[in-house]
Amino acid sequence: xxxxxxxxxxxxxxxxxxxxxxPAVDLAEKGELDYLVFECLAERTVARENLTRLxxxxxxxxxxxxxxxxxxxxxxxxxRVRVVTNMGAANPPAAAREVRRVAQDLGLGDFSCxxxxxxxxxxxxxxxxxxxxxxxxxxLETLLPKMASANAYLGADIIVKALETNAQMVITGRVAxxxxxxxxxxxxxxxxxxxxxRIGAGTVMGHLLECCAQVSGGCFGDPGKKEVENLAGxxxxxxDILEDGEMTISKLDDAGGRVDLATCKEQLLYEMHDPAHYIxxxxxxxxxxxxxxxxxxxxxxxxxxxxxxxxxxYKVTVGYDDGYIGIGEISYAGINAVAKAKWAADIxxxxxxxxxxxYSEVRVDxxxxxxxxxxxxxxxxxxxxxxxxxxxxxxxxxxxxxxxEVRALHVNGPCGGGGGSDPVVRKILAVQSVLIPRKLVDxxxxxxxxx
Numbered sequence: 001x002x003x004x005x006x007x008x009x010x011x012x013x014x015x016x017x018x019x020x021x022x023p024a025v026d027l028a029e030k031g032e033l034d035y036l037v038f039e040c041l042a043e044r045t046v047a048r049e050n051l052t053r054l055x056x057x058x059x060x061x062x063x064x065x066x067x068x069x070x071x072x073x074x075x076x077x078x079x080r081v082r083v084v085t086n087m088g089a090a091n092p093p094a095a096a097r098e099v100r101r102v103a104q105d106l107g108l109g110d111f112s113c114x115x116x117x118x119x120x121x122x123x124x125x126x127x128x129x130x131x132x133x134x135x136x137x138x139x140l141e142t143l144l145p146k147m148a149s150a151n152a153y154l155g156a157d158i159i160v161k162a163l164e165t166n167a168q169m170v171i172t173g174r175v176a177x178x179x180x181x182x183x184x185x186x187x188x189x190x191x192x193x194x195x196x197x198r199i200g201a202g203t204v205m206g207h208l209l210e211c212c213a214q215v216s217g218g219c220f221g222d223p224g225k226k227e228v229e230n231l232a233g234x235x236x237x238x239x240d241i242l243e244d245g246e247m248t249i250s251k252l253d254d255a256g257g258r259v260d261l262a263t264c265k266e267q268l269l270y271e272m273h274d275p276a277h278y279i280x281x282x283x284x285x286x287x288x289x290x291x292x293x294x295x296x297x298x299x300x301x302x303x304x305x306x307x308x309x310x311x312x313x314y315k316v317t318v319g320y321d322d323g324y325i326g327i328g329e330i331s332y333a334g335i336n337a338v339a340k341a342k343w344a345a346d347i348x349x350x351x352x353x354x355x356x357x358x359y360s361e362v363r364v365d366x367x368x369x370x371x372x373x374x375x376x377x378x379x380x381x382x383x384x385x386x387x388x389x390x391x392x393x394x395x396x397x398x399x400x401x402x403x404x405e406v407r408a409l410h411v412n413g414p415c416g417g418g419g420g421s422d423p424v425v426r427k428i429l430a431v432q433s434v435l436i437p438r439k440l441v442d443x444x445x446x447x448x449x450x451x
Contacts, residue, residue, distance in 0.1 A: 003032040003240065008188045010181055010205065011238035013038040013072065013085075015212030017045060017062050021071045023213070023236040023255065028075035030252055031238055035184040036076065038068070038085035039177050039210050046174050047319025047429045049090035050149040060091030061098065069102045076168075077108045083169040084159065084180050090149065092117055092171045096448045099169060114167035116158050118443030119174040121316055121436060122150040133318075134433040140318070148429060149319040152436060155281030155310065156202075157193070158443040159183035165447045174317070176281045178206025181239075189243045193309065199283045200307030201245030204290065207278075208249055208267055208302075212236050215249065215267040216257035230256025248301045259298040281314060283307035313435040322430035323360070326391050326399030328406025329367075330420040333384040340414040341366055341387040347414075348389055348405045357401055361392040386419075392428070399425045 003009050011033045013024035017040045028036055040062045053060025065087045076083060088095040096113035103111035125131070129141035151174035160183050162170040172180070182202035185191060191198045208215050216237045217228035228234075235255020241247040251259050268287060272278050278285040286306040295301040328348070332340040345364045352359070365371035367386040391402045403423020410420055 007240045007242060008035075008185055009033050009238055009240050010035045010037060010184055010209065012181075012209040012212040012236050013083075014040050014068070015210065015214065016040060016042060017064060017087075019212060021068055023234065024068075025071050025075060026252060026255065027236055027238060028072055028079060028081050033079070033081045033238060034188070035082050035084060036072070037180045037184075037209065038083070038087055039180055039212070041086045041089060041174060043317055043431045044319060044429050046090050046151045046317070047149040047431065050319070051429075053090050053094075057091075058094050061089045061095035062087040065095055066098055066102055069099050070106065073099075073103055073106060073108055073111070077103075077111070082163070082184070084163075084172075084183065085169070086172045086175055086180060088115065088171040088173045090120070090173060092173050093446075093448070095171050096169075099171070100448065111169070112165075112167040112447060113169045113171055114162035114165045114445055114447045116154070116162050116170065116172040116175070116443060116445055118158070118441060119151045119154050119172070120149070121152050121441060122147065124436065124440055125150045125316065125318070125434070128436070131434045131436065134435065136432065140434055143318055143320045143432065146320040146322070147318060148321055150316055152314040152316045152441050153281055154314070154441070154443050155179045156183040156186055157282070158445065160186045162445045163187040165445065167447050177210035178203045178280055179282055181206035181209050182282055185241050193282070196283060196307050196309060197305065198245045200285050200305040201247060201302075202241065203280055203283055203285050203307065204268075204287065204302060204305045205239045205241055205247050207272070207285075208264065209237060209239060211267060211270060213257065214270065215263055216251045216255075216259050217263055218257070220258075220263045220266055226262070228256070228258055232256065245305065246301065246303050248295060248299055250299045253298075259300055261292055261294055261300060264292060264300045264302075279311060279315075281310055283310050312438050314438050314441055316434050316436050317431050318434060319429050319431050322428040323392055323394045324396050324399035325426045325428055326393070326402030327388070327424040327426065328403035328421060329386060329388045330406050330409055330417050331384065331386045332414070332416050333418075334416050337383060337385050337416065338366065338369070338381045340416055341385050343414050344387055344406075344409050344417065345389060347409070348402070351405050352391070352398075352401060355401065357393070357395070357398040359391040359393045359398065363390045364388075365390070396425055
């Protein structure tokens with residue numbers, strides 16, 4: 001749909017670090033966008049990238065940043081699309097340097113980046129060890145010796161300050177996902193937190209776009225029940241939002257997928273524990289009075305978002321080391337395959353016990369039978385099954401022993417086993433949350449340009 005002059009158009013470029021590249025390139029090339037937003041941080045991602053940064057101070061941003069930017073920057077520059085992204089992860093300054101290097105290598109000239117910092121509140125939390133953990137109620141000090149990261153979910157206000165620098169790209173670390181999309185509307189229309197209904201409308205826009213292709217048919221598709229045209233060529237969505245907060249969500253006409261009342265309602269309810277009280281750093285959103293209209297093919301219009309002012313705290317995700325998981329897999333086929341797999345699991349656990357290894361948690365999965373819903377007695381029994389053993393512990397050697405013992409089943413029985421995996425040891429990065437007074441956090445903006 002052609003874009004009108006009085007409309008702000010914001011496109012979704014990614015919903016996680018490993019999302020597809022081409023749909024964002026298509027939007028930048030053909031979408032008549034004002035902004036393209038890449039949301040690439042999961043809860044554990046920042047903790048992981050903090051560990052990466054400790055090993056190499058030039059890293060710590062989203063690993064596929066360079067590859068993604070190499071494809072999307074040419075149409076972004078050609079069509080004067082501004083970019084907002086949280087791909088800075090644990091190291092926004094290094095991310096900016098890398099983006100500018102890619103732009104320079106592509107011959108795109110002086111590509112400026114505004115960097116948002118201040119979400120890392122690790123030192124601040126160490127000064128407040130008594131803060132209660134939201135999940136357990138225990139004091140934060142129980143995690144401090146194992147803490148790998150602590151990042152506050154910043155809001156749209158600091159991104160607006162970054163946009164005011166006129167940089168072509170804004171790179172953040174941890175901010176709330178909807179805030180990435182709300183900020184361009186605040187900047188364009190001069191909205192402040194006093195314009196609470198419009199902040200609510202912009203937050204709805206952000207919530208619709210943050211998971212990208214989910215709203216254009218991705219996770220919606222179900223063969224024979226909820227058909228989606230050309231799912232292999234699924235397009236990413238964009239929103240046209242007016243100054244009064246009315247918005248319409250759509251996709252490119254030639255892109256696969258569907259945008260309708262059903263896909264939008266599913267996404268609206270996604271991760272929203274209380275639709276009347278959805279807490280973000282920018283507002284407390286209420287979507288119970290939201291009115292949706294199918295305003296055309298692949299066009300849905302939204303009106304009536306409500307909101308209350310934001311709380312006086314930021315949510316902080318605390319990443320911490322939580323031991324190791326050892327994993328081994330092997331398949332059994334033919335008559336009695338399930339009994340063989342169960343016997344094999346018992347053998348491995350007995351051998352690990354006999355060698356003195358201890359584990360705090362053991363999971364035995366028969367993939368295809370019990371790995372998702374815990375139903376080990378499926379009838380009729382399958383003719384083939386894959387055994388997966390995963391065991392948690394504090395000792396990496398004990399974790400490695402799990403996969404070793406599973407591999408040994410190939411020749412030590414039961415019969416019919418094969419296709420065993422190499423032993424896998426995973427270091428566990430767990431997360432919990434605390435609330436910290438907003439007034440204690442001091443986010444900053446700096447701009448880097450090629451000299």
